[in-house]
Amino acid sequence: MIVILKQNPNRDQLESLVNWLQEKGITIHSSVGEAHTILGLVGDTSKLDIDLISALDIVEDVKRVQEPYKNANRKFHPEDTVIQVGNTQIGGGTLTIMAGPCSVESEEQVVAIAKAVKASGATMLRGGAFKPRTSPYSFQGLGATGLEYLKIARQETGLPIVTELMDLSQLPLFKDVDVIQIGARNMQNFDLLKAVGHQDKPVMIKRGMSATYEEWLMSAEYVMAGGNENVILCERGIRTFESYTRNTLDLAAIPVMKKLTHLPIIIDPSHATGKNWLVEPLAMGAVATGCDGLQIEVHNDPAHALCDGPQSLKPEQFDPLSKKLLKLHETMKGLEG
Ligand code: PEP
Ligand code: MN
Numbered sequence: 001m002i003v004i005l006k007q008n009p010n011r012d013q014l015e016s017l018v019n020w021l022q023e024k025g026i027t028i029h030s031s032v033g034e035a036h037t038i039l040g041l042v043g044d045t046s047k048l049d050i051d052l053i054s055a056l057d058i059v060e061d062v063k064r065v066q067e068p069y070k071n072a073n074r075k076f077h078p079e080d081t082v083i084q085v086g087n088t089q090i091g092g093g094t095l096t097i098m099a100g101p102c103s104v105e106s107e108e109q110v111v112a113i114a115k116a117v118k119a120s121g122a123t124m125l126r127g128g129a130f131k132p133r134t135s136p137y138s139f140q141g142l143g144a145t146g147l148e149y150l151k152i153a154r155q156e157t158g159l160p161i162v163t164e165l166m167d168l169s170q171l172p173l174f175k176d177v178d179v180i181q182i183g184a185r186n187m188q189n190f191d192l193l194k195a196v197g198h199q200d201k202p203v204m205i206k207r208g209m210s211a212t213y214e215e216w217l218m219s220a221e222y223v224m225a226g227g228n229e230n231v232i233l234c235e236r237g238i239r240t241f242e243s244y245t246r247n248t249l250d251l252a253a254i255p256v257m258k259k260l261t262h263l264p265i266i267i268d269p270s271h272a273t274g275k276n277w278l279v280e281p282l283a284m285g286a287v288a289t290g291c292d293g294l295q296i297e298v299h300n301d302p303a304h305a306l307c308d309g310p311q312s313l314k315p316e317q318f319d320p321l322s323k324k325l326l327k328l329h330e331t332m333k334g335l336e337g
Helices: 011-023 050-054 107-119 144-157 168-174 190-197 213-225 253-260 269-273 276-289 315-336
Strands: 002-005 027-032 037-042 059-063 083-085 088-090 096-100 124-126 161-164 179-182 203-206 231-235 265-267 293-297
Touching (some): 011 027, 088 096, 096 107, 107 144, 107 315, 190 203, 190 213, 253 276, 269 276, 276 293, 276 315
Parallel strands (some): 096 124, 096 293, 124 161, 265 293
Antiparallel strands (some): 002 037, 002 059
8 A cells, every 4th residue: 555645744653654554564665755755654555544545634645556355365365265065166177057036936846847957967956045126016035934945955956056145133043054145235245244154054245236346355354354264256247227137137247356356256148137038148258257156047937937037037948958058068178177
């Protein structure tokens, strides 16, 4: 971090800034110019509040030369993180296919879909029991009962389950799920992030609708700062001016995240587009771009789905897609040589 001081800074104020930084373990290299003095701060500056320093009377400007996230930063952890979930791995050159309904609607529904997606090559079962809905009058999910149905589907198929945690109070019910999903709407629910950081289940953080890459990585940092290193990122489309699709899928997030972080990245083409016919081309694009996996909504009867029917694939549509995705992933690996 670089702190540019105003001309002729007050000596007492400068001394107290220097002392304060040194107390925090920061080493200071100052360079005195004709007009300005520049302080080069060396050490762990990730915990310094840039706004607080900028607001000081003697400070002209502050610039970060290092990212504010440390645990998630590839610079400090060059190897890809590989997360073991049940008998499957996320990251490390594998392609994880999470598939299942938007919402768990009944035991029969989720078990039937789980069996179908497993037969097509899915490695995890997705399904919401607690649902964040825009309208309070829409189906809100089966709650704890939905979690029980997911566990039955896991027992029947062996597929690990990924499901959304919406509120701190629900955490005790999630002891037996395999991956805790933090939804886009909760990406910056910092208390929730802290709580999942203090337990050891893998956490998948969906990108907030208007979150920058840095904000998204800072959410991962919240979880990791609590001691839980098993974090997965999921890009699910962001809000733009385009209204034809539900959201706009940001495929650049894949190579950017590969550069900035060692955490695996999953793409959700279902919420990104809102349209079932767009799921295949974008899922293929995501695999070609190097994602570690996909999360795809599959429903046995999309026309009557209680949530997100228009973006859901039928099992018979998911089957050829899943096989194509696995084939493309193999081809891509071959190209890497
Ligand atoms: C979901 O996956 O069910 C969901 C609600 O997704 P998002 O948080 O990305 O909107
Ligand atoms: Mn959905």
